Amino acid sequence: MRLAPFVASCVLAGLGALGFPAAHAAGAAVSVVxxxxxxxxLTGYTEESGVITVLHGGHSFDPYFAMQALLLANENGMDISAPAEKFVNWLVPYQKPxxxxxxxxxxxxxxxLACKSADADDSLLAMWMKLLETMPAQLKKNPVWMKSxxxxxxTLARLFQPSRGIYMVSHLYLHGLFMDNLEVWSLKIHQQSSLAPAQRAEADKLAQAIRDTFWDPVNKRFLVSTxxxxxxxxxxxxxxxVAQIFPLLVDFPLLPAAPRTYYxxxxxxxxxxxxxQGKTDYPWGLVAVLALxxxxxTSARCWMRESGRLRHTSRWAVTDETSWQILSSKGLTPAANTANCN
Structure with a gap:
């Protein structure tokens, strides 16, 4: 997770025409709630202004984690309308030229105050577009949102690397990351129902390029980076x-085994x-949502039991809080103390 170094530094520093449809099936960017x-x-993670901090009452704001939390909730049937609109209105003026x-x-x-550049522009831009697509009415009527x-x-199009058929991290870092490209692909594939055949083919071509670039046939695993x-x-x-399980989070189809078997x-x-993980790092609630x-x-409830003590601490990110609320909204509770979670 792209988290700890940034948090530490901040503590120390103190639709149709554009190619997105009106609605999609479950798991897509635009969902019918x-x-x-x-x-x-997001009480404790958001402020009246709309900013969403990485940690509870935190001093760092990373757009990636705020967007990840909002999209995760949206794609799992939660209503994000209140925090999402305020968040977009707060962040959009800070988009750079x-x-x-x-x-x-x-x-x-x-x-x-801006204190650090984004960790990866390709994934962040894709997630920003995907978040805006969850609010099509506001996007269509708001010229500031549309301009953004x-x-x-x-900008995302300029990060495309034709030689490999994938996206680069940024204009400064000319390598590609597996998980970032999956996030870009996720944006494109969830737009498919409204795209022209040539654009649908482009999304499918990206999927194949991701597989060809990152799959290591010798070690039978996906490479993290080029x-x-x-x-x-x-x-x-x-x-x-984490990279090996990430394809399932976005329903990437080009896996070496059937999804259930792969999982x-x-x-x-x-x-x-x-x-x-929660003993030394962040507990990775995203995986618990995937387990559900x-x-x-069983695994999801074990995660709740093993990681729940971290809730709202310095090792509990806004994505973990969102994951907890998703599981709870589906009726899950922490596993009993007698349950075997080994």
């Missing part, structure tokens, strides 16, 4: 093991490591 859908409650975004540190109780959407689309030096590093839970194989190899989607309620 039921009238009685549970509302995402080149279409990218910065990360922010709190400089006063209600004042935020079009600027983001143009950087050659990454291949010699000892695999760690993040980014290496079971990953859990068999990494479940214990995942459930113990895979009908593995």
């Amino acid at each position: 039921a009238a009685d859908a549970p509302q995402l409650d 080149d279409g990218t975004f910065d990360r922010f540190c709190r400089s006063a109780p209600k004042k935020w 959407y079009l600027s983001s689309k143009a 950087q050659l030096e990454q291949r010699a590093e000892t695999p760690a839970f993040y980014p290496d093991h 079971r194989n990953w859990m068999s190899a990494h479940r214990a490591d995942w459930l113990s 989607r895979q009908d593995d309620k």
Whole structure:
């Protein structure tokens, strides 16, 4: 997770025509939320201005994690309308002339200053566009939002690397990241129902390029990056093991096995490591949401039991809080103390 170094530094520093439809099936960027859908409650993570901090009462704001939390909730049937609209209205004036975004540190109780560039422009731009698409009515009638959407689309297009058929991290870092490209693909594939055949083919071509670029047939795993030096590093839970499960989070189809089998194989190899992440790192609630989607309620409930003590602490990110609320909204509770969560 792109988190700890930025948080630490801030603490120390103190639709149709554009190619997106009106609605999609479950899991897409634009979803039809039921009238009685549970509302995402970001009390302690959001302020009246609309900013959404990484941590509870935190002093750092990273657009990536705010967007990730909002999209995760939206795609799992929660109502994000209140925090999402305020968040977009707060952030859109801070979009830079080149279409990218910065990360922010709190400089006063209600004042935020850009203190670091985004970790990766490609994924962030894709998520920003996807978030705007969850509010099509506001996007169509708001010229500021529309300008931002079009600027983001143009900037993302400039990050495309024709030689490989994938997207680069930024104009400064000319390598590609597996998970970032999956997030860009997720944006494109969820727009498919309204795209012309040539554009649908473009999305499918990106999927194949991701598979061809990052799949390692010798070690039978996805590479994290196009950087050659990454291949010699000892695999760690993040980014290496997380990268292997990430395709299931976005329903990427080009897997080496059927999704259920692929999921079971990953859990068999990494479940214990995942459930113990909260002891030294962030607890990765995203994986718990995936477990629920895979009908593995046992693992999801074990995550709630093993990680719940971290809630609202310095090792509990806004994405973890959103994951907890998603599980709770589906009726899940922490596993009993007698349950085997090894």
